[in-house]
Amino acid sequence: MTTDETGAADVARPAGYRQLIRAVLYREYLVFVRYPANAIGGIVVALFFFGVLFYGGRMIAGRALTDSIEGIIVGYFLWTLSVGAYSAISNDIGSEVQWGTLERHVMTPFGFAPVALLKGVAKLVRTFLTSAFVLAVMLVMTGTTLSLNVLTVVTVATLTVVSVLGLGFAAGGITVLYKRVGNWLNLLQFGFIVLISAPAFDLRWTRLLPLAHGSALLQRAMVDGTRLWEFSAPALALLVGVAVGYLAGGYLVFQVATRRARKLGVLGDY
Amino acid sequence: MTASERVVEETVESRSDASTGEPAVAIDGLRKTFGSGPEAVTAVDGVSVGIERGSVVGLLGPNGAGKTTLIKSVLGMVVPDEGDVHIGGVDARASPRAAYADVDAMLEGARNDYWRLTVRENLRYFATISGVDPDSVAARHDRLLDRLDLTAKADVAVRDLSRGMKQKVSLASVLAGGASVVFLDEPTLGLDVESSRTLQRELRRLVAEEDLTVILSSHDMDVVERVCDRVIIMADGRVVADDSVDALLGVDDTHRLELTSADFDGDLLAALSQRAAVVDTEGLDRGGRVAVDADSDDLYSLMGALEDRGVTLESVQSVDRDLEAAFVDLTGTEGADP
Structure with missing residues (x-):
């Protein structure tokens, strides 16, 4: 307890996880609304590449592309979500290392891991907002109609992208250990295209990969109009299992990498 | 709980x-x-x-x-x-x-805080992660801002401040949680x-x-x-x-002085070098220079001897030992680097 000149005393109250959640999410909110250039830039780039894909594809493939446009839009929507969540979390961890704020978090009562997890949630919400806008423009641009049951789409897409969040954590952890590898790990986002278009129904083992099973369910939800409760219980259980598994795995890699970085003395090096 | x-x-x-x-x-x-x-x-x-x-x-x-x-x-x-x-x-x-x-720390060469947040937002954030409810230490934050002359900049994003101000914000954010x-x-x-x-x-x-x-x-x-x-x-x-x-720094009753005189010839410098208080002698083109580490008694004795010899002093310079000298003595290295 300290006292100021007027005799008024500070009685410091402890902060628990409720205050931590509020502080981290509020920080992310402030950065998002105060500096919208990154989000706008991401939207412009996403729409530009979709425009090239759509108009260029239509010139080359003609009707073949138009016939499969619904699947392409759903896949592209999921890809923008995945890239947004993955790069946001992995780049953010890299930035925290560079700023010296990761080291400050490490020695706090909460540590950095719960903060990183909360940041991941905030990035997910942010990415949903920007990807929803991209989706709306794609639908208008192509004159396509999709089934957009909000509960189904948000639930399936969130659980699908959570596995990518796990990959983001793992990539962030590896970046903490091996700084130069970080930039190369950004290339992984192009691999998401393969995962999103993986033949989950034909090659059943691919359903265990991140994105693949969720992508197939999202196609059914948005193209065929299947509602959340119409999916089979094993299909939903697998979706949840893959999400939790990759998130837990990524979180574990991040924790192990951070501990290793402390052992090697490279936690704050950049 | x-x-x-x-x-x-x-x-x-x-x-x-x-x-x-x-x-x-x-x-x-x-x-x-x-x-x-x-x-x-x-x-x-x-x-x-x-x-x-x-x-x-x-x-x-x-x-x-x-x-x-x-x-x-x-x-x-x-x-x-x-x-x-x-x-x-x-x-x-x-x-x-x-x-x-x-415990909190301000680390070398790092930002230590978030430049896209304002000064006050940084204080609140770092108080929270250090385990203190920021609302309960709001008065402390006001006091810190006042002490560090940052009150006028409290609602300015850190990225828009000068380097000196940024360092102060780093210090304030380190102290925000009451470490x-x-x-x-x-x-x-x-x-x-x-x-x-x-x-x-x-x-x-x-x-x-x-x-x-x-x-x-x-x-x-x-x-x-x-x-x-x-x-x-x-x-x-x-x-x-x-x-x-x-x-x-060797802060005691000894003083390091450098005396310069045209009257310091070779014989006199040799005689002075026998005195315990004299640590160095040097012949110059005109006269010479004598360095002494002397307490008050040594100094009076030396000055008396010089007066007896009819020496006119051209300069008396006090050479204070600083931390750098102590550092060089102890490490044999010129200058420190963290």
């Missing part, structure tokens, strides 16, 4: 009653080696140091002396190979969260003389008002000399000196 909330609550309570008699920081036999085999480098080699509450301790040493590794090992950012660290009596290895909850043990690695790096002096003055004032324990590493020996009570000098991973600033 969760385990983390219990740790935080205990921490807040311990901040209210820091007078437990334990040293603020106790380091015992700390050792850290990077790499293995012939390439291995021992950055910290069996360092044992105790730091009393309310003291300001400077950490000096040449480049690669192991200062940053020592600080980071104490803070748990680097895992040491051997040795123990106790903070406020709590074993940092066994109970890191509890031990570090009353009583603070590590400052190069707090004045890159600041102009004016900003550096202001920060030093405010730091000294905050130390007194907030009863802080500060461990400060700086390449600027003036900063260490002005701000610190005690100095630890490291070389090759070891502590080569650990004493009060006054003791290292």
Whole structure:
């Protein structure tokens, strides 16, 4: 307890996880609304590449592309979500290392891991907002109609992208250990295209990969109009299992990498 | 109540009653080696140091002396190979969260805070992650901003501030949660003389008002000399000196003087060099120069002898020993680098 000149005393109250959640999410909110250039830039780039894909594809493939446009839009929507969540979390961890704020978090009562997890949630919400806008423009641009049951789409897409969040954590952890590898790990986002278009129904083992099973369910939800409760219980259980598994795995890699970085003395090096 | 909330609550309570008699920081036999085999480098080699509450301790040493590794090992950012660290009596290895909850650090060459947030938002954020509800220390934040002359900039994004202001914000955010043990690695790096002096003055004032324990590493020996009570000098991973600033500066009743005169010929210089107080003699084109380390009695005796010889002094220069001289003597290195 300290006292100021007027005799008024500070009685410091402890902060628990409720205050931590509020502080981290509020920080992310402030950065998002105060500096919208990154989000706008991401939207412009996403729409530009979709425009090239759509108009260029239509010139080359003609009707073949138009016939499969619904699947392409759903896949592209999921890809923008995945890239947004993955790069946001992995780049953010890299930035925290560079700023010296990761080291400050490490020695706090909460540590950095719960903060990183909360940041991941905030990035997910942010990415949903920007990807929803991209989706709306794609639908208008192509004159396509999709089934957009909000509960189904948000639930399936969130659980699908959570596995990518796990990959983001793992990539962030590896970046903490091996700084130069970080930039190369950004290339992984192009691999998401393969995962999103993986033949989950034909090659059943691919359903265990991140994105693949969720992508197939999202196609059914948005193209065929299947509602959340119409999916089979094993299909939903697998979706949840893959999400939790990759998130837990990524979180574990991040924790192990951070501990290793402390052992090697490279936690704050950049 | 969760385990983390219990740790935080205990921490807040311990901040209210820091007078437990334990040293603020106790380091015992700390050792850290990077790499293995012939390439291995021992950055910290069996360092044992105790730091009393309310003291300001400077950490000096040449480049690669192991200062940053020592600080980071104490803070748990680097895992040491051997040795123990106790903070406020709590074993940092066994109970890191509890031990570090009353500690914060401003690290060399890093931003340490979020430049896209305003000054006040940074203070609130870092208070929260250090386990303190920011609403409960709002008055403290106002006081800190006032002390560091940041009140007018409280709602300005840190990225829009000058470098000196950014350093002050770093310091304020480190103190925002009420940590009583603070590590400052190069707090004045890159600041102009004016900003550096202001920060030093405010730091000294905050130390007194907030009863802080500060461990400060700086390449600027003036900063260490002005701000610190005690100095630890490291070389090759070891502590080569650990004493009060006054003791290292040789502050006693002896004075180092340089006397120059055209009357100092070879014979006289030879005679003077026999005196215990004379540490050096040098012949010049015209006369010579004599350096003496003398207390009052030595000085009166020497002056009497010079008067008897009819010597006219051209200059009498007082040469104060500074920390840099002490540092060079102890490490054999010109200048310090953190």
